[in-house]
Amino acid sequence: MTPTSVIPVKPPRQRKRRVVAPPTPPPPVAPPVLVSASFDPGTLTLSLAFDRAVDASALVPGALVVADGPGGLAYAGAGAATVVSAVAIAVPMAAGGAAGGASVLLTASAASGIVSLGGSVGNGEWAGVTDLSLPFPTPPPPDPPVLIAARFDSMLLRLTLWFDRNVDSSEADVAAFVVHDGRDTHASYVGSGPVGLISGSAIEILLASTGAYEGFGATLAVSDANGVVSQADDVPWGGVAGDALPLPGYPPANVVSATYAGNAVTLAFDVPVWLNGTGGGGPTPDDAVKFDGNVPFSVVQINDNSLLFMVGGALGPGSTWVIERQPAWVGADVAAPQDGVFE
Numbered sequence: 342m343t344p345t346s347v348i349p350v351k352p353p354r355q356r357k358r359r360v361v362a363p364p365t366p367p368p369p370v371a372p373p374v375l376v377s378a379s380f381d382p383g384t385l386t387l388s389l390a391f392d393r394a395v396d397a398s399a400l401v402p403g404a405l406v407v408a409d410g411p412g413g414l415a416y417a418g419a420g421a422a423t424v425v426s427a428v429a430i431a432v433p434m435a436a437g438g439a440a441g442g443a444s445v446l447l448t449a450s451a452a453s454g455i456v457s458l459g460g461s462v463g464n465g466e467w468a469g470v471t472d473l474s475l476p477f478p479t480p481p482p483p484d485p486p487v488l489i490a491a492r493f494d495s496m497l498l499r500l501t502l503w504f505d506r507n508v509d510s511s512e513a514d515v516a517a518f519v520v521h522d523g524r525d526t527h528a529s530y531v532g533s534g535p536v537g538l539i540s541g542s543a544i545e546i547l548l549a550s551t552g553a554y555e556g557f558g559a560t561l562a563v564s565d566a567n568g569v570v571s572q573a574d575d576v577p578w579g580g581v582a583g584d585a586l587p588l589p590g591y592p593p594a595n596v597v598s599a600t601y602a603g604n605a606v607t608l609a610f611d612v613p614v615w616l617n618g619t620g621g622g623g624p625t626p627d628d629a630v631k632f633d634g635n636v637p638f639s640v641v642q643i644n645d646n647s648l649l650f651m652v653g654g655a656l657g658p659g660s661t662w663v664i665e666r667q668p669a670w671v672g673a674d675v676a677a678p679q680d681g682v683f684e
Contacts, residue, residue: 370465373457378447379476380407380434385416387447390429391467394458397422397430404453405432407475410442427458445475486571486578490615491561491588492672495525498548500532500561501672503615507541507572517567517580518546523556541572543615559586593676596664601656601683605649606632608662613645614673624670626650629677633660640670658684 373391380387387407402418409416419435449455449469457465490503500520515532522528533549563580570577594610601607608630616624628636630650637650648671663680 367461367464370457370460372460372465373455373467375467375470375473375477377477378470378473380409380416380445380447382409382412385419385434385436387416387418387432387434388425388429389432389455390425391455392428394427395430395455395467396458396460397424397455399454399456399462400430400432401450401452401454402432404450404469405434406437406448407434408440408442408446408448408472410440410444410446412445413440414438415440430455447473447475447477483571483574483576485576486569488578488581488584488588490613490672491584491586493520493522493548493559493561493586494669495522495559497669498530498550500530500546500548501539501543502546503543503672504569504578505542508544508569508578509572509575510536510538510544510569512570513544513546513568514566515546517564518548519562520548520559520586521554521556521562522559523554524559526550527554528552529554536569539616544569560584561586561588587674591673593674595676596662596679596681599662599681599683601660603655604652606637606652606656606662607643607647607649609647610673610675611646612673614642614648614671614675616640616642616648616670616672626668626670629666629668629670630662630664632656632662656683 373393373395375389376392377390387405400422402420405418407416414436415438416434417437418432420433422430422432425431448471451466451469453467453469455467486508487505488502489505492501500518513536515534515536518532520530528550529552530548531551532546534547537545539545560583561581562583565580567578567580591612594612594614596608597611598609626637626640630637632652633656635652637652639651641649643649660683661680664675664677666677667675
């Protein structure tokens, strides 16, 4: 009997399961940072600017709320954002209730839908703000007027001040203006009459003596409660404390050139000069300055160092000019006498 053959059976091979890697998450996107914001109650527009490009296509307008305390109304976003630039958008707003307080405040939830360009919900969303004062950033306060020149006329008892911008002196307190003159009259003075506006940036004050002064030199003291403010934004002038007069301390002005064209004469000086006048029409010159022995009938300033005179007749080569004494209608000190001949 033939023996039966046994063929061994191989055990089934266990196949390894292929492990599928999870999808790679998108790289994180930095959220935008608000760099400026403002609200225009006239156009009902909220303007936002960020530190990088943003996508506001999924904006949730109601997530943006402006509480205009001074205006007494609250506003909410009312429509899609307008792209102003890659980093800035404008959102229309609509009134939606009352608001109080002295500030304009912006509140934007983190669900506003504003994201960095290339970002998405949960990745690069703007975090929003709570009660952010507008405009943002807060603009610096406007600068006060700066006194650039001051002259005291000891004969006319008149103080003239020039500022770096137009000023409003309608509420000026003349008693705040004090001059101590230890140079000519040896007396102290205080403002005694209304403040006159020579030009937009210059004022003139008549003074009255308050008694003898035994000090040296001439000084000006004006308290900070003087009432002079900038015309554009009502910022008060801070006054001065014992500044030397005249201010600035230029040496007496000398003529460096004299030219003519017909009956118009230009005198140019080596340092700044300026006119004293009454009202907007400017001063009327007297015989302190003459051309061919004639008194000019008008003078205007044409730049910091030059005056333009009009005379009664045409001038020519050999015509003369002379400054015989300090013109009362010139604020700067002028060297006198000085003269010359036109070529």
